[in-house]
Amino acid sequence: MTLPGFPDAAPLAGLAGGILIGLAATLMLLGVGRIAGVSGITARATGISDSGMSRSSAWMFLLGLPLGAAIVAFMSGGLDAQFASPVVLIIAGLLVGVGTRVGSGCTSGHGVCGVSRLSQRSVVATATFMAAGIATVAIMNGFGLEVLR
Amino acid sequence: MIKRILPPLLSGTLFGAGLALGGMTNPARVRGFLDLFGDWDPTLAFVMGGAVIVMAIAWRFQPRMAHPLFAEKFALPDRTDLTAKLLGGSALFGIGWGVAGLCPGPGIAALVIEPASAAIFVVAMLAGMLLVRFTERSQ
Numbered sequence: 001m002t003l004p005g006f007p008d009a010a011p012l013a014g015l016a017g018g019i020l021i022g023l024a025a026t027l028m029l030l031g032v033g034r035i036a037g038v039s040g041i042t043a044r045a046t047g048i049s050d051s052g053m054s055r056s057s058a059w060m061f062l063l064g065l066p067l068g069a070a071i072v073a074f075m076s077g078g079l080d081a082q083f084a085s086p087v088v089l090i091i092a093g094l095l096v097g098v099g100t101r102v103g104s105g106c107t108s109g110h111g112v113c114g115v116s117r118l119s120q121r122s123v124v125a126t127a128t129f130m131a132a133g134i135a136t137v138a139i140m141n142g143f144g145l146e147v148l149r
Numbered sequence: 150m151i152k153r154i155l156p157p158l159l160s161g162t163l164f165g166a167g168l169a170l171g172g173m174t175n176p177a178r179v180r181g182f183l184d185l186f187g188d189w190d191p192t193l194a195f196v197m198g199g200a201v202i203v204m205a206i207a208w209r210f211q212p213r214m215a216h217p218l219f220a221e222k223f224a225l226p227d228r229t230d231l232t233a234k235l236l237g238g239s240a241l242f243g244i245g246w247g248v249a250g251l252c253p254g255p256g257i258a259a260l261v262i263e264p265a266s267a268a269i270f271v272v273a274m275l276a277g278m279l280l281v282r283f284t285e286r287s288q
Binding site: 008010011023029039048049054061062065070073086088091092093095100108110119124130131135137138 | 153154155156157158159160161162163164166167168169170171172173174175176177178180181183184185186187189190191192193194195196197198200201202203204205206207208211216217218219220221222223224225228229230234235236237238239240241242243244245246247248249250251252253254256257258259260261262263266267270272273274275278280282
């Protein structure tokens with residue numbers, strides 16, 4: 001199924017993927033009693049953060065991310081992906097690392113878990129990183145910067 | 150022991166599968182969504198919408214449970230204050246997200262899809278996180 005006016009969009013796959021992510025976050029909340037926030041769990045697993053779930057639990061969650069992606073890639077016969085050059089990835093990674101720690105979360109913790117809880121902090125954080133991301137892409141496109149290869 | 154291993158592993162696996170199925174391990178999809186004023190791709194809105202709807206239901210169950218199914222107690226954020234750090238950090242994260250089309254979850258999940266590129270992003274992200282840790286500790 002395609003979306004009228006957006007031939008490249010994948011609304012059904014997107015919705016199905018979103019429901020899986022919601023179930024994953026539900027299991028983390030109702031099963032483990034924690035927020036499924038990837039940046040926080042990453043900091044916890046690596047010892048960058050001292051608080052949160054047990055480090056073994058954090059590592060298990062992180063291990064599951066590529067495992068789940070690998071299962072989907074295997075079942076669908078490979079996934080398309082276009083990535084930026086190493087220099088761009090380093091700049092972006094540094095910004096994402098600093099920003100998620102200072103801002104206490106990312107798309108999963110604030111965007112999915114916090115917004116669905118109607119947390120004031122998460123709604124504001126999500127609006128902020130969405131706006132910043134949209135502005136960044138608009139400015140880069142304005143300068144004709146094509147980063148994905 | 151098994152309770153500390155299986156639920157988070159299953160959660161992470163479902164999460165990674167959802168990201169991949171929704172196209173979020175492809176930075177082109179993510180940047181397509183952020184390209185609101187250009188060739189907009191609304192797919193990410195469906196991913197986010199699906200996840201938020203399911204989680205909104207989960208949040209209705211949570212207060213009715215004495216404790217989580219596989220743990221002794223809930224440990225959830227309770228802050229409500231809007232701070233400059235929250236706004237500034239989120240803005241920096243959003244800029245990084247827009248630059249390469251990657252946030253932490255898809256970056257880690259993509260380690261099996263485009264290993265070299267994803268690894269560069271993840272290592273840089275960890276360096277950024279460490280930088281914050283050392284900066285905050287020295288204050």
